[in-house]
Amino acid sequence: MSNPSAYFDTLSLGERISDLIEGFTHPELHLFAYAGCLLSLYEGQPAAEWGYEFVSTENGLPFSQDIDAAIDTGISLGLFHMHGPFIALTSDGRAELKSLRDMESYKVRDRYLAGAVDALLVFNPGNVREAFNYDSSISYLKKGNHTDWLLTKPVVERLYDNFQQLRTALAYDARDLSVPLVSWLKYLIQMGRTSL
Amino acid sequence: MTVTQVDLDTLQTLVIHEPLAVAGKQFGDVGSERMKSILRFLKQCARHATVHDKSDVTVFALMQSDALVDDRRLQHATAFQFGVTARGSIQSLIVEIRADGSPFVWQSIPADIIAIAQTGIVYRLQQSVETFSISGSSMPVPKVIPGAVSQFILNYFTDLKDALNAYRDSMARTSKCHLLCQAWAEENRLWFATKPEYRLRRALHNYLYSYLRHDDIDLREEQNVDDSHPVDIKIVWRMQNRSAIIEVKWLGKSIDLKTRKITQTYADARARKGAKQLAEYLEWHRQQAAKEDARGYLVIFDCRRKGLKATDTSLAKANGFYYDKCEISFAPEYHKQRDDVEEPIRMFLEPVCV
Numbered sequence: 001m002s003n004p005s006a007y008f009d010t011l012s013l014g015e016r017i018s019d020l021i022e023g024f025t026h027p028e029l030h031l032f033a034y035a036g037c038l039l040s041l042y043e044g045q046p047a048a049e050w051g052y053e054f055v056s057t058e059n060g061l062p063f064s065q066d067i068d069a070a071i072d073t074g075i076s077l078g079l080f081h082m083h084g085p086f087i088a089l090t091s092d093g094r095a096e097l098k099s100l101r102d103m104e105s106y107k108v109r110d111r112y113l114a115g116a117v118d119a120l121l122v123f124n125p126g127n128v129r130e131a132f133n134y135d136s137s138i139s140y141l142k143k144g145n146h147t148d149w150l151l152t153k154p155v156v157e158r159l160y161d162n163f164q165q166l167r168t169a170l171a172y173d174a175r176d177l178s179v180p181l182v183s184w185l186k187y188l189i190q191m192g193r194t195s196l
Numbered sequence: 197m198t199v200t201q202v203d204l205d206t207l208q209t210l211v212i213h214e215p216l217a218v219a220g221k222q223f224g225d226v227g228s229e230r231m232k233s234i235l236r237f238l239k240q241c242a243r244h245a246t247v248h249d250k251s252d253v254t255v256f257a258l259m260q261s262d263a264l265v266d267d268r269r270l271q272h273a274t275a276f277q278f279g280v281t282a283r284g285s286i287q288s289l290i291v292e293i294r295a296d297g298s299p300f301v302w303q304s305i306p307a308d309i310i311a312i313a314q315t316g317i318v319y320r321l322q323q324s325v326e327t328f329s330i331s332g333s334s335m336p337v338p339k340v341i342p343g344a345v346s347q348f349i350l351n352y353f354t355d356l357k358d359a360l361n362a363y364r365d366s367m368a369r370t371s372k373c374h375l376l377c378q379a380w381a382e383e384n385r386l387w388f389a390t391k392p393e394y395r396l397r398r399a400l401h402n403y404l405y406s407y408l409r410h411d412d413i414d415l416r417e418e419q420n421v422d423d424s425h426p427v428d429i430k431i432v433w434r435m436q437n438r439s440a441i442i443e444v445k446w447l448g449k450s451i452d453l454k455t456r457k458i459t460q461t462y463a464d465a466r467a468r469k470g471a472k473q474l475a476e477y478l479e480w481h482r483q484q485a486a487k488e489d490a491r492g493y494l495v496i497f498d499c500r501r502k503g504l505k506a507t508d509t510s511l512a513k514a515n516g517f518y519y520d521k522c523e524i525s526f527a528p529e530y531h532k533q534r535d536d537v538e539e540p541i542r543m544f545l546e547p548v549c550v
Contacts, residue, residue, distance in 0.1 A: 020239055021352065026434060027411050059412050085354050085409070085433065121235035122216070124350060126405040127340050165202045169211040172221045176228040179220050183211050189340060190210060191203065 002073045006066035008106050009033050009113060011097040015089050016117035021088025021125070021186075026071060027061050028125050030054070031071055034062035035116035035128065036109070039104030039152070039177045042163045043112075047151045051109075054150040060133045060142035062150055115177025122182050131185040134192025204286060213335050215328040219317055222331050223259055227317070230257040231328075233293045233318050238348035244279040247349045253321040254305075256313040257293040265292075268309055273300040286349075315438065321346055327403040328506070341406045352409050356431065356440050360541050367403060368543040375399035376545075383547045384510055386501055387451040390459040396497050397444050404431065427477070432447050438489035441477060443466045445470035448499030456506050464524045467496045467540065475530040475537060480522045494540040496524070501547060516547035 013032050017024040017183075037050045052066035071087070074080040089097070100106055119128055130137055137155045140179035151159075166180055167173075174180060211217050219227035234255050247253065258265060273292065276282075276299035282289055290302040305313075311344075318329040324345045326337040337347055343366075344350060353359035367373045371385060376399045379392035401415040412432040429442040445467055450460040474492045481490050501511055502518035524542060531539045 020236075021409075022243070025409065025411055059414070061412075085436065091359060116230060121232055121239060122347070124352065124406055125409065126407075130405065164201050165204060165207065166211075169204070169207045170217055170221075171211075174217070174220050174228065175225045176216075176232075177218060178232065179214075179216050179228055182216050183207075183214050186214065186340070187202075187210055188205050191206065 002070040003052050003066035005109065006033075006064065006070040008072065008097075008100050009036065009109070010067060010070040011089065011093060011100065012106075012113045013108055014074070014080065014087065015094060015097055016114065017120065018083070018086075018088045020117065020120045022116040023083040023088040025086060025125075026068070027063075027129075029071060030061060030063050030067050031125065031129055031132070032116045032119075033064060034132070034150070035119065036112040038159065039112040039115045039181055040109070041151075041156065041159050042166070042177070042180050044160070047156045051069050052181065055147050056138045056142065056150050057147055058142070060138050061129065062132065062138070063147075111117060112177060115181055118176075119181050120179030120187060121178070123185060127189065128185060129191070134188045155161060155173070204227060213338075215330065215335060215337065218328075218330050218333075218335065227259070227330075228499070230259065230295075230317055231330075233257060233297045234317060235348060236297070237291065237293055237299050238319070238346075240278055241282055242349045242351055244283060245282045245286050245349070247286050247321060247345050249324045249345055251345065252288045253286060253319070253346075253349070254290045255293060255299075255319040256291075256316060258295075258316040261295065262312050265309055265312055266408075268306055269300060269302075272306070272309075273302045275389055276301045278477065287415065289368050298509055310406060319348075321349070334533060342374050342402075344406075351407070353407050354409055356404075356408060356493065357538060359404055360369060360493065362407070364541060364543040365371070365405045367399075369546055373399050373403065375402065381451050381453050382509070385499070385503060385545060386508060386511055386516070386547050387449055387453075388446065388460075388499060389393070390450050390452055392446060392450060393444070396446055399496060400442070400444060401429050404429070436489070438491070440491050440493060441474065441481070441494055442493045443470050443474045443477075444495050444497070446497040446499065447541060449503065449504060451506065458506050463500070467542070468526055470496070471485045471526050471530050471537075471540060475534060478534065478536050490536060492530075492537045494538075496540060496542045497540050497545060499545045499547075511549055513549040516549040520544050520546075 012175055014024055015166060017028060017032065034054050038051055041047060052064050054062045054064045057063045078090055079096055080087050081090050101110060133142065135151060166184055170180060216228055216231055219231040234257055237255060256484050270513050276291055281301050290305050292300045292302060293417050294300065314329060326347060327334050328337060341347060359378055368376065375395050379388055379395040381387040381389040397415060405413055409432045410431050414430045427441055428444040431440040433437055447462045447464065447466055452459050471494050474494050478490060478492045498519060500519040502515040530537045
């Protein structure tokens with residue numbers, strides 16, 4: 001049985017990404033699940049409440065075993081199908097997602113997922129990945145070419161601080177979470193590229 | 197550099213100029229939503245249409261309905277149909293996004309409507325410059341993808357060959373991307389600076405990173421000079437269990453401008469060496485990972501100039517463009533002998549000639 005949060009996230013992210021850019025790849029789903037998790041931190045939620053964890057791969061990408069398993073489950077249940085070189089939701093997948101979205105327990109996290117995927121209105125997937133590559137914890141692991149847990153306690157504490165400063169800079173309480181995420185990603189890209 | 201501590205001044209400046217944040221601050225979350233409806237339209241539009249440096253695109257969204265606009269819409273606008281209304285290359289396009297997200301294309305836009313539109317959110321693309329006007333206050337959109345005509349009306353490639361050809365035609369030929377610009381020794385683009393390899397690789401890598409949907413893409417770092425394994429760029433598509441190996445070579449001359457000493461000269465034999473290296477690597481790879489479908493691509497940045505001497509600072513057009521149409525002959529032709537090697541892609545880089 002898949003992790004229920006990862007199962008829901010896979011369907012919701014899969015639908016949202018597919019609607020914007022015609023399907024998704026495995027790494028894109030991990031990437032936007034991680035972005036959704038960061039938005040929950042932005043709102044002050046504990047990292048442990050996200051429901052599953054991420055590691056950074058040697059390629060500098062966030063990766064969750066639970067998301068990977070949920071994609072496999074979705075494919076085996078006929079909720080996903082190959083759409084050219086990408087994966088997309090089948091009609092069964094959309095129906096399954098609709099029934100899950102009606103459940104109160106998923107409403108909060110779906111808002112984080114929506115905010116995450118809305119970054120694709122401004123960036124393409126490569127830019128989102130590039131931005132996260134400049135984040136110190138992912139960058140550190142990538143340079144050492146090894147994998148390790150992301151969002152450890154010191155990293156989460158640092159992100160809380162970073163996001164508090166972002167809130168201050170925004171100077172208004174944005175209910176729409178694409179606003180802080182797009183601002184944060186642009187900041188990472190600007191700072192990261194300047195130093196190359 | 198990686199980002200650990202936040203540079204507050206930079207963050208503040210960025211947020212002040214971030215259209216999504218400005219729209220949200222100006223109009224509340226409804227402003228962010230209206231902004232996103234414009235962005236969503238541009239994204240969908242990009243599935244069927246492209247823009248170029250002469251495209252003129254205006255997309256606006258009012259923050260509240262207006263009787264005059266409603267009236268004029270009946271005369272001047274029709275419902276926009278994706279894939280029908282704007283298809284192929286866009287010359288000029290004016291679109292209104294209504295509150296329910298439905299787009300309407302305006303054939304022309306009366307001056308009084310322009311004034312009303314300015315009270316809401318207006319996106320403009322003119323001469324490759326994108327701006328948002330929010331409640332009359334205009335702000336340019338910095339390009340996250342350097343050299344792109346539009347940050348939003350952007351096409352993705354799923355086919356690597358298409359992406360490489362597009363890079364050749366839209367970026368490399370006139371050295372539009374900033375990394376490629378940095379590879380030149382001087383502004384007339386006659387000479388590369390000494391050791392341009394990494395910049396060339398990185399320029400191509402960055403383009404593919406942005407425009408090609410992929411699973412993983414690796415760039416050979418500057419210090420890796422193991423020529424026996426020429427993986428300059430490797431792209432992986434895991435679902436299809438396939439990968440692309442890109443070998444990058446350059447032809448022409450590099451110079452140390454301080455001493456005016458030519459530091460390297462590469463003629464077409466360099467391209468043939470690249471083809472051989474690639475074929476040898478693919479053979480080695482085939483034996484190591486027989487189940488992975490790996491294809492090889494040779495990309496040649498060609499800046500050969502006819503009769504170029506170390507003292508030259510400019511060149512007549514005939515000499516500058518002499519090699520423009522001079523294709524390189526390969527013997528053996530690995531791309532015909534092996535089914536895992538694509539035909540080499542030569543990218544002629546134009547000089548600036550009087």
